[in-house]
Amino acid sequence: MQAQIRGSDAFSYLAVTLEPGESVIAESDAMSSMAADLDLQARMNGGLIAGLLRKYLAGESLFVSVFKNNTPAARSMTLVQPTPGGIRALDLHNDTFYLQPGAYLASTEGIKLGLGFAGFVSWIAGEGLFRTVVSGSGTVWYGAYGALLDKQVDGEYIVDSSHLVAYEPGIKLKLQLAGGLFSSFFGGEGLVTRVTGRGRIVVQTRSLTGLTGWINPKLR
Template sequence: MNNHEIDYEVIGDDMQFVQVELDPGETVIAEAGSLMMMDDGITMETVFGDGSNQGGGIMGKLLGAGKRVLTGESLFMTTFTNDQNGKKRVSFASPYPGKIVPLDLSELGGKIICQKDAFLAAAKGVSVGIEFQRKLGAGFFGGEGFIMQKLEGDGMAFVHAGGTLYKRTLEPGEVLRIDTGCLVAMTSDVDYDIEMVRGVKTALFGGEGLFFATLRGPGSIWVQSLPFSRLASRVFAAAPQTGGSSKGEGGIGGLFDLFGGDRN
């Protein structure tokens, strides 16, 4: 294998984290801010891009970092290396409730396409780049933008999804239509396009948006039941709009405020 061969364990149910076991000299890369805990003896270092092209000179580093900027991610990633003789463990947590998906790229054709914010961690050597959608409709109306992430290599990678995770394998020619935000990842052989909702009334009053993703097999896809954008919009809609006042939350205190009025 060209990538470091790491052992791992996904721990938890709805609030999961992944614990990676590193042999001496092994390295794992992760998104900045995803660290949960690590054993003493692990060296942490911040690098440009994903760390897979550190031997390619300054231009290679800048190119890798620039690709991450296009996907809305940070210029930097963090590497964790076991510099000791024994095995060491480092853990990474998902940023919101959901599932962590282990993906063995060597069994998935060496490439996975995923949402730009789905990547969590991977074995050193996995390249985290950008994937341009071939069709303009998928780019402009897909909900995930014209650019998605691609993970390439032959090692382990970990992505996270919101809510419940569902994996489905599409047969050749089989078509599945899903909400654009619910797509977590797919193998590179899946054909991905955007289709407009039919019918004016359905588009305007259906509450599901004007477009959905059309996925055509063969290939495997991973779908999440609760995209973070949907959760955030519901929280924002339910939040008090009066500068943080809690009078509108419907509790007993709210009843006193309603009927008591100003007692002075």
């Protein structure tokens, strides 16, 4: 399989070429174009209960689409995410990574999608009560709104709520006020997430709250 992230940060998309017999799993609705003879199969996302939980709690869909190349030659397709923004690829070798609700885009066979309880801290911080847990061996593609930046955390770091996209299991989330009581509520920052531990986090450079804060005053 060959996969490439193309397009600019604003409108990234994933171009996948499947060799005969290969398949790729994608969030339902992610396919934007494909060779006509690729086979599509909708698969319940890890069983009915798990799928339903993922749909309602982690912002993913009940079904995922499996695209399989049953032809004797290579076939191509493109996958897109719903929000404007960047896409990232992540190779896993028997390890685990946490994605924020809605960030999952596609993966290779061999990647297991699960639902993890992210904790009330995550929920109050606007990051969702649950998170998508990707594990196994293979590649997973995820995306978010804005450009994506990597940050290696060793110790503590503060991320405004709704900017966190993905993080390694070594990272724990804590909640705190952005400043003093007055500042936090009148300064527009409110609660922020304090990430602690050692590992990589991925941050999106824009947030939905930032977008609405910009555009809402202009709407009549």
